[in-house]
Amino acid sequence: MMEGVEEIGRDEFEQWLDDRPQWVQTAASRLISAVRRPTPEEISALASICIAEATGRPDVVLERMPTGALGSTAAGLTMKLLKVDEVQGVNAIKAGAALEFGDSNLVVVYGMNGAGKSGFSRLIKSVCGTRSTPDIHPNVFSDVAAPASAVITASLDEAVSVLPWSVEQGAIPKLRNVQVFDSLTANSYVQSKSEASYEPRRMRFLSTLIRVVDEVAAEIGRRKAVLPSLLPVAPPAHVGTTAAAFLKSVRHATKQPEVDAACAWTAQDDQRRLEIETTLKQVDVPARQKVLNADKSRLVLLKNRTTSLKDGLSQLKAAELVAARMDARAKRKAASEDAEKVFVNSALDGVGKDSWRLLWEQARVYSETFAYPEEPFPVADEPARCVLCHQQLDEGARTRMKDFEAFVKGGLETVAKEAEQTLQKLMGELPAFPPAEQWKVDVEFLRVDPQVGEGVLKAIALRLEAMNVAASIAGVPPVDWSVLETAITRLEELIAKEEQALADLQKDGKRQELEQEFKELKARAWLSEQKALVEGEIIRLKSMRDLDAAEKLARTNALTQKKNDLARDELANGYRDRFAAELELLGGKRIPVVPEPIPEGKGKVNFQLTLKGAKRKVHASSILSEGEGRIVALAAFIADMLGSGHSTPFVFDDPVSSLDQEFEERVVGRLVALSKTRQVIVFTHRLSLLALLEDAVKKHNEFAAVHGQEIAEPTVISVRRLGSVVGVTEDLSARNRKPAPGFKALRDQRLPMVKKFHEGGLTAEYDFAMKAACSDFRILVERSIEYTLLCDVVGRFRRSVKTLLLRDLAKIRAEDCAFLDELMTRYSRFEHSQSDEIATELPDPDELKKDLENAIAWCEEFSKRKST
Template identity: 50%
Template sequence: MEMKAGVGTTKDVFAEWFSDRPKWMQTAAARLATSRQMPPPEAIRALADLSVAEANGVDAVFETMPHGLFGTAVGADAFKLRKLDKVVGVNAIRENACLDFGSADLSVVFGMNGSGKSGYARLLKHACGARHKSDLLPNVFNAAKTGPSCEVTVESGADSNTFEWKAEPDGLAPLRSIHVFDTTAAASYVDSKNLASYEPRRMRFLSSLILICDAVAEELANRKTALPKSFPAVPMEHTLTAAATFVSQLRDTTKPEALEAACAWSAENLEARQDIEKALKQHDVAARSKQLDLDKRRLALFVASYDVLKLAASDEETSKLLKSKREAASKRKAASEDAAKVFAGSALDGIGNASWRLMWDEARKYSEAAAYPGKDFPAIGEGDRCVLCHQPLNDEAKNRLSGFETFVKGGLEASAAKAERDYADAVVGLPSLPERAKWKLDTDFLKVEPAAGEALYDAVSARLAAIPKAEAAETLPPVDWTAVDAAIAAASGAQSKEAATLEELAKDGKKAELEKQLKELKAREWLSQQKAAAEKEICRLAAVRRLEKAEALAKTNALTTKKNELARDELEAGYQERFLAELRALGGTRLKVEPVAVPEGKGKISFKINIRGAVLKASAGSVLSEGESRIVALAAFLADITGSGQPTPFVFDDPVSSLDQEFEERVVERLVELAKTRQVVVFTHRLSLLALVEDAIDARKRAATTVPVLSVITLRSFGGSTGRVDELDVRHKKPKSGFIAIRDHKLPKIRAHEKAGNASEYDSALKTACGDFRILTERSIEKVILDGLMERFRRSIQTKQLKSLTKINANDCALVDSMMTKYSKFEHSQPDELAGVLPTPDELAADLDRVIAWIDEFEKRAA
């Protein structure tokens, strides 16, 4: 609110600024202020109707923004995250696991590595719709692919509500104000710029209104898309005509009389068009002549290949080839018979047949190329060897090899070999059919019936394939060439006739003038046929124009400008102040860092952490150490989230990672302070953090200040699954309550195992109880005898507790020493020869009663 100058009344400047916005936008703002939620699709359509009405001067009922709406800030109701239940499909967390936070203000979820803490933290990030979240995987060692899901219970005052989450990517709406800090979130604050998640109420209102305006603009755009142009495009042959010019200038303002004149078409126009067409006969001589030349060349190419096929498949050529085949066979027979006579006395049969000749030819190649280059084959000189068996040649062998070569080069054998080569060359020379698709294109070009063209292709293919196997031409499949022959003749004749016509027409000097007149008449005739479509197009253009006017009223420039102004005034400065305050609280005053605003348009403001005073340009992440980056990220996170003033829960997954002792103590103090005003959940595996939290709580109790309620939840892994809550964990309890838990809960189960004869379960449970006894005895030194004067993982010494030392006597020391000695053997490993014997349940019970009674008596002593 602001005061008018010199006037004692206040005015709502924000509402007055809204009064200058379009009326439909004021209506949207008024409805948003009332409903406080995004309007449904039907409401968006109604707002789009209002914007169209306003843009085109149509009467409509509009609403105005109520004054004083943003006079005071409105906070969200405080709530707590009560529990995660029925967890399924999340890492190795056991099915239907439950993590109950109770009503505590500060919950510390403790567990060793691999106990399920990160799984629960990841689940919370997804359920809350966090910006920075990793994939949520099921148990990778389990073949079952179960999707993640859980039930989340939230408490607000006395009310409790349970919501089911089933992997919704945006999380559950009631949980979106819960913020999670982990390593990924920390890295994003230091290594990149981040959009501040908190916005003052007026900025949030403008953000929502911008979304509504965008939705209305999208609705208007969809309506334009639903009005597609139905008027046909002007055909290419009608370009550069009066009709085409008229169509290009068609507008929503085109007068009916202008349309009537442009579309006029009479009987006289039709008669004139027919007369010109008759005179020209061909309306485009040059183009047609060019195309005709291409068609002639295409026909000539086809005929050339077609004639080759036809000749090769003819009876005459086929008879020649088969004759060559018979001659080769006859000559081979004569050569074989001659070889049988010549080599009748040979020691081996088959000399002169095909396999022998192949061997002989290869032997010749080997001899001339490698064994005896430069010598005639066969080499039978002094010292030469047989190229086949590598044995020395005697006179008989030399004569035999010479006889073989004489036979091979002799008349009958040479004649047979030549005849076989001639036949083989003739078969290889048979032409191949073109690809079927090419054949179809060519026969379609000739206007051959598709079935006839396919039949001829198959017949020629079958005949060519059968030729090498045939013995006589009469046995080959027949081929009917008549359909294609006729088509070739018809095409050739038509081309010749058309060429003569075009040549004659080119001599007409009036051609160009007549063609122009004919083009205008055809275009006008086409436009006369589209008169109804033109009238419809004019109506469509008018509707589009109305929507475009409405789109101009839906622009968000003014809203964005206003939001940027608010961002500078309310967000940017406030964030920087909060960041520096958080950095001081966390002990990071020595760190030279500062947040710098980065505008991103549409009113969005991001913040990037810069190194203050740096001479060289460098990112914060590359300068700061890992621990320093963690503190800076935590300060940025808290400054970002706490700016809203809303008491929403915080979740921290291992917040003190990489921090030294001083930073860790500062962080713990800040978490405990936060827990005074909101729920804080911390996941950790560090005993030091747990000890520091307990110490901070105790310190506040001693100072009689506001103390948040603390709960410690211990997780463990067991049987291949994680995320199990250790209901009987006593090691993090105060000594007295821990001893009582052993006596009242664990001891009865030990006795039950003893009674049932379950030896292994009995031993395991008793050993665990003895180990817990020893840990609690050790903690009794810190918590009971020293009364918190000094503890592990804590640097400070509580000097006010010095007076408790006066209560200690020798009996106290003897009791603690005896119990530590007795039960240490069950907590620490022992050599086999000194292995301890487990106490009986009765003995353990007696020791428990003795220690509990001692604690009660010690605490009542006067200091």
């Protein structure tokens, strides 16, 4: 119950509804205010409200059905069909045909067989969506097959609505309360159980509310269906592990720290898994230990080579080499400058330069080795020759030779040579560049990424090259030795661990322990990859919990039970009583049938007509005659429809089929009585029904005139066939009009068209129209004898004889008989078959007009004539 709501004045039904879930109360309130079924979007919103209520966190303002909204005195729907227009594609009915029903509550659509009456009837059944909606086909004899369509004009609670219809869209919802009775409907009541098509207002409301709740439940189910579990099943290899057990234990209440702990996976875990995997793969432990010893030895050598390479390319070595290079350059520069001063007057330039000194030193080697091995260089005494050009030395040459040697062995030159020798010594001590293939093998052994190893090798090459030429320490690029050092350390640790693991593996039970640890690690590694799915599953389970709770709030048990109670108390008993009353009114009280209710769940009630007092169980349709079955079906239909409380139209398609005179008169009387409270539309091809309806209305009006309850004269629409075209309508054909109005209609409506054809020279059209007019004129003359001359004392299709009118027969004169006989004789050839040998000459329009005016004048004069 919502807090703060005043309960005064709420009846038992409203109080019962107040005990329903709050979202149901909200749905009920919205149904009342909207006066329609919810849209899919509104159903989705109600589902969200239901879920919010189920989870204890409503996020919308809940509503409550207003007090008195479903009071029993609420007015029902009032409806009237005003027009069926713009008919297309319905059997052979002409395109654009229309039925104007007018304001009268009693409408008769009359037509001979094949005139199009059944086509209009099928159209109305399809538009209104009756329980036996027929198929509608276009004209099968036409090349054009337009889809069926029409425009319906109806009055709904005094508001006029224009409702387009097409066969593709199906029945018009606003017209579903129009009730149609035909042979198929009759069979559904008599030959099978028939669901009551009406419900009291509260039952209708509950029926709609149950459908809404079912739709909300379906929406909740749809939301559940789009939330399938994506949680993977643990592979068989992980069964029995902590990870698999956690996966099974996942619930909507599982906390995030639990997920984080169960799915944790670190680099140390991965390393441990690899170590155990490697250990467990060893079958021959001693052999593996030998391999590890070999790897240790290789690693020692590789480590030494790396250390030697690192030390040889160290920053200290680089600085020492750069300093020696700079020292040698400086001292050589000083010696070169001294040489330039000493040999400034030399005949040739460049004496004392590097190239010259190289030449001089080679000359020394040649002299001391080959030319003058026993004498010190240079040999300048006679008869010595130059060791370069082999010419004898003159005095000047001997002096220059001695000066050159003195320079070379002088102080600056000696210092320069010593500095250069020191530089060469240091450069010679630089480590050799690692061979590429050996380096590749070493990097692979250390499990270093090949690209990273290639980068270190390039860095070594650049540093070594720079140390050979660099003039400053800044020009020597660094080498990141940590890559190799870390890899060496890691491999040392791995080898040590594996050695320990192999030693442990030889102990009792250690293999089983390692295998279990390895299984747990593999399972946890796999579970870590499923973490996102685990978190998603927890969210899904929370949603499923909410949806499950909402589904419990979307059960219709209580609503269905309440509707069943109402059905038992209001529908079943009320329908049985109304059926008995209708059967008696229709003259079928002696027919031993009674409707038995058959509840079918969710408040739905069906009725089946059973034989009252039968000793054996036999279906009523097997015992009743065709006429009795028709009366019983009419009683069941009217009782069914009157229970709705709505003043909606009743449409009867040939209601008196198979009935005898007595039943037919009873049915006609009931149709007239029904037309006092609602529109009644009757389709028929029987003139007897038309005559009985007119007589019944007249009798009712004579009886009710003093009370001011007269029924309007029925609107009679005549449907005719013109050649292959059907559905041609007019207010009433001459065959069905009273004489004086009929003569006037022929004169004022039909004769102008005949004249138009005559004046236009349209021979075929003129012949057809004139013959039809003459035939109708002949029928009206005949009806003049019945209604006017004989004062309607005895009428066709009527069992009663109006003896009170016998006195008016005294008005008849011989000239009246002669006048009518002459007209009957002259025009009978247009109504009855004639011999082919007798020519039937049509009168001209003026002649027919004269006869019509004479007939009208006679009718008016005879009606005013006093009895003698």
